[in-house]
Amino acid sequence: MNIHAALDALEAFLGQRLSRSKSDLSLHGESETHFPRMPPDAVAYPETTAEVSRIMQICARHGCPVIAWGAGTSLEGHTSAVKGGVTLDMGRMNRVLDIQAADMDVRVQPGVTREALNAELRATGLFFPIDPGANATLGGMAATRASGTTAVRYGTMRDNVLALEVVLADGRVIRTGTRARKSSAGYDLTALFVGSEGTLGIITELTLRLHGQPEAISAGVCAFEGFHGAVNAVIETIQMGLPLARMEFLDEASAAAVNAYAGMTFPEKPHLLFELHGSPDSVAEDAQRFGDIVTDHGSSGFEWSDRTQDRKTLWAMRHNAFYAILALRPGARSLVTDICVPISRLAQAVEETRADIAQSGLAGPILGHVGDGNFHAILLVDPAEPSEMAAAKAVSHRMVKRSLALGGTATGEHGVGLGKRDYMAKEHGDGWAVMGQLKQALDPLDLLNPGKLVP
Amino acid sequence: MNIHAALDALEAFLGQRLSRSKSDLSLHGESETHFPRMPPDAVAYPETTAEVSRIMQICARHGCPVIAWGAGTSLEGHTSAVKGGVTLDMGRMNRVLDIQAADMDVRVQPGVTREALNAELRATGLFFPIDPGANATLGGMAATRASGTTAVRYGTMRDNVLALEVVLADGRVIRTGTRARKSSAGYDLTALFVGSEGTLGIITELTLRLHGQPEAISAGVCAFEGFHGAVNAVIETIQMGLPLARMEFLDEASAAAVNAYAGMTFPEKPHLLFELHGSPDSVAEDAQRFGDIVTDHGSSGFEWSDRTQDRKTLWAMRHNAFYAILALRPGARSLVTDICVPISRLAQAVEETRADIAQSGLAGPILGHVGDGNFHAILLVDPAEPSEMAAAKAVSHRMVKRSLALGGTATGEHGVGLGKRDYMAKEHGDGWAVMGQLKQALDPLDLLNPGKLVP
Incomplete structure (x- = not known):
């Protein structure tokens, strides 16, 4: 391994687009959560697939590690340069290449963010639904098999990537998948690269499945006296097959954090936030049925709204919940957990986790995409107190153990990383x-x- | 490679459950379509995963090929023993192991057929929707990434296998996936084995996603003056996001074949067969909208029915279309094509294929799952006339070339095989x-x- 020789060759090839500035290295070594800063030796800014291929060839020759970087919003230390090397910042490959409205698909470069794509799609009547909260790049979302608030209706990146272009470790460029809606033509390489976290290849282009913008959208919020009511309402909704587009849980601590951060006035109780997509008739029918379910589970009923502004406020609030919770304890770092269990085990998983966090003495509001059986505890720790980080890791460890024992997974959507x-x-x-x-x-x-x- | 030593060791292990009878070998060397018979050297009937693992270990030691066999309904020669060896007939591993109604999933052995599973599920209010027509085994359906008439609504096996147990080539047993609805925990091994056609491992258990039996089902049929009207109605339906559960095309020759075979009285015109699933209100609303679309495209309107018996007749007829077409020419063998293109290219792909078949002089009715952009021509050839098989292969070859040029795939659902x-x-x-x-x-x-x- 000769990183320096690689950097010299890369500099000769990329010129100014190979950066070794301290601030650049530091920025690309950061983590949103509790991982220590691990900067690369250089940051490259490729602009074409051919450049990525050439960079890989150079790095292969010299044994230099290569780390792909999208928007840096990963929560599990995916982009930390644990062995140094070159970080490929894909931010300059940010063009929407080809919108095929009739086929409801789009070809994009990996540095396009989901918000940028949806802005570009607005006039087409189509949209890309996957919404992890952060304005991540689509390449990063594919690499981590991201999902978020809308997965309960539209699936995850697994379900919405039709095809990829990938640069392999030896510099070969392959295309996986086609624009056909289905295929039995051999191993599903697209699915193999989605979720591979940059360990099998560098994604240089994506063909994504689009969906029709719903004719009607209604969003709303309802409070429950206890979390059991909220969780059981979710379980019944899923089991009845009601096609909610989003179904989010915030516990009382999360509601309080949001109130303090965003000036909202939610009662400090467990909440469900939800959204319905469809025709005006179907949305009205589904809202009625959902209303019956939450009332049966002890909610005093829900407020809902068809107004775009109200919806935007609601989801902005949900998406800022992470920062709202961080703000509960100035200076704190977070350890964000991410388990996902079969829906029948959700109440048990949440209950045991709440009790465990309470016993740990840490602040750890719980929120999540409960329609999928997926939830997060955001554990707040003082970085100067090693005992707190140890306690948080112990809670996280027990959550994963619990999830696996209940037939679930160690990570619903954040990925493996470190x-x-x-x-x-x-x-x-x-x-x-x-x-x-x-x-x-x-x-x-x-x-x-x-x-x-x-x- | 020492197949004989392997067979001796397998016989010592399995006793009577290793068969070398001529009829068994011949049966397991058959193809439903035009491939020559290629029998294995023996057929093993394992009853447990541990037995499959032991068989693989024995075969690995002696370098003996192993071919998994479900119901033998493959159309691309997947189970032909081109290098001899042992066929594993999974038919005795046919138990439904665990129905988790609350989580809408089920664990089954690979030899369970889709009809047997649905019979077992009837009382639960759930069903497994994937329907390739043939009563295939679920192991075989996963191995070929099967789909069929309902994929337009429920997806393919790719979308409905949550987890697998697989015996690897060296006898190791792995479990892929969990019962959680989503996961970002590493490479998607489940997706890798689904569609791997028995070349990467032997599937010994599957966890499948179930769906709620729809409250209301309506099915129907409508005739068009020309195929353009039918195909354009499909395209518009998909683009409007109407959630049809099935949307099948039969051309005039297929309609005639079905009339002759099943005593039906369809007009000899292109037809769409369709089905709607949902609440009574949503089905009525969708039927209304679909009716408007087909009328706009020149259909004289459709007949539809909520009666179970009518639906059964309709889909039995569709599922027997393959045999009905075969019966058009007694003694003929078939070459079944299977291309899938982006929906915007469907009309062009069908039109060029029709013209090509007409020019070839072969009989080749066209039918398919056009809601996915997937269709088949069933080319009938006299097995004693090599020139006919050559002509059929040439048509098939041009269809694939056309599909790839239009952004499609060589096989929508039948798989690669030979x-x-x-x-x-x-x-x-x-x-x-x-x-x-x-x-x-x-x-x-x-x-x-x-x-x-x-x-």
């Missing part, structure tokens, strides 16, 4: 070794995001 | 080499269904 790697053997058994074999087959020199995900 | 292997390099480019690298990583001795799918 934070969940230690659980992969437990979750997958020999399947983790198989992941290692696949990695070895496609990246035998371990150039691509080394130290992450695989054994 | 029949589409020659197109994989063209469809995937270097991606096919990547598939070969994955195969090499997991099955370095090329034991699992050799001669299929990969380079």
Whole structure:
């Protein structure tokens, strides 16, 4: 491994678009959560697939690690340069290449953010629904198999990436998938790269599935006396097959944080936030049925609104909940957990987690995409107090153990990165070794995001 | 490679459950379509995962090929024993293991057929929607990434397999996926094995996603003066986001075949057959909107029915269309094509295919799952006339070329097997080499269904 030789060659190739400035390195070594800063040796700003391919060839020749970077909104340390090397900032590959409205698909470069894409789509009557909260890049969202508030209706990135262009560790460029809606033509390479977290290749183009902008949207919020009512209302809604487009849970501590941060006036109780998409008739019918369910589970009823501004306020509030919770304790860092269990086990998983957090003495509001069985506790720790981080890690550890025991997963949507790697053997058994074999087959020199995900 | 030593060891292990009877070998060497009979050297009937693992270990030691067998309904020669070896008939592993109604999932052994599963589910209010027509096994359906008439609404096997148990080439048993609805915990091994056609491992258990039996179902049929009207009605329906549960096309020749075979009285015109699932109100609303669309495209309107018996007759007829078409020419064999294109290219793809078949002089009715952009021509050939088979292969070849040029795939749902292997390099480019690298990583001795799918 000769990183310096690689950097010299890259500099000769990219000129100013290879940065070694301290601020650039530091920025690309940051984590949104509790991981220590681990900067790369350089940051490259490629502008074309051919450049990415050439960069990979140079790095392969010199054994230099390569880490792909989208918007840096990952929560599990995915982009930390644990072995140094070059971070590829894909931000300049940010063009929407081809909107095929009749086929409801779009081809984009990986640095396009989801908000930028939706702005571009506005006039077409179509939209890209996956919404992890942060304004992540689509390349990053594919790499981490992101989902978020709308997965309960529209699925995750797994379900909405039709095709990819990928640069492999040796610089070869492949295209996976086609624009056809389905195919049985061999191994599903698209699905293999979605969620591979930059360890198998660099995504340089994506073909995404679009959806029709709903004719009617209604959003609303309802409070419950206790979290059991809220969780059971979710379970019944899913089991009845009511097609809610979003169904989010905020516990009382999260509601309080949002009130303080955004000047809202939610009662300090567990809440469900929800949204319905459809025709005006179907939305009205579904709202009626959902209203019956929440009333049965002890909510005093819900407020809902068809007004765009009200909806925007509601979801902006939900999306800022992470920052609202961080603001509860100035100077704190967060450890964000992310388990996902079968829906029948959701009440048990939330209840045991609440009790565990209470016993730990930490602040740890709970919120999440409960329609999928997925929820997060945001554990707040003083970075200067090692005992607090240890307590938070212990809570997180028990949450994962609980999730696996209940038939769930260690990470519903945040990915493995550094934070969940230690659980992969437990979750997958020999399947983790198989992941290692696949990695070895496609990246035998371990150039691509080394130290992450695989054994 | 020492097949005989393997068979001796397998016989010592399995006793009577290793068959070398002529009729068994012949049956397991058959193809539903035009492929020559290629029987294995023996057929094993395992009853447990542990037995499959032990069989794989024995075969690995002796370098003996292993081919998994479900119901033998594959259309692309997937189960042909091109290098001899042992066929694993999974028919005895046919138990429904665990229905989790609250989570809408079920764990089954691979030899359970889709009809057997749905019979077992009837009282639960749930069903498994994927319907390729044939009463295939669920293991076989997963291995070929099957879909069929309901994919337009419920997706394919890709979308409905949550988790798998797989025996690898070296006998290791892994579990992929969990019962959680989503996960970002590493490479999507479930998606890798779905569609791998028995070349990466033997599926010994599946966890499947279930759906609620719709409250209301309506099915119907409408005739068009020309195929353009039918195809354009499909395109508009998809683009408007109308959630039809099935949307099938039969051309005039297919309609005539069905009339002759099943005593039906369809006008000899292009038809759409369709089905709606939902609440009584939503089905009525959708039927109204669909009626407007087909009328706009020149149909004289449709007949539809909520009666179970009428629906059963309609879909039995559709499912027997393959045999009805075969019966048009007694003694004929079929070459069944299977292309899938972006919906905006569907009219062009069908039109050019019709013209091509007409010019070839062959009988080749067209039908398919046009809601996905997927259709089949069933080319009838006299097996004693090599020139006819050559003409059919040439038509099929041009169809694939056309599909790829239009942004589609060589196979929408039938898989690669022997029949589409020659197109994989063209469809995937270097991606096919990547598939070969994955195969090499997991099955370095090329034991699992050799001669299929990969380079």
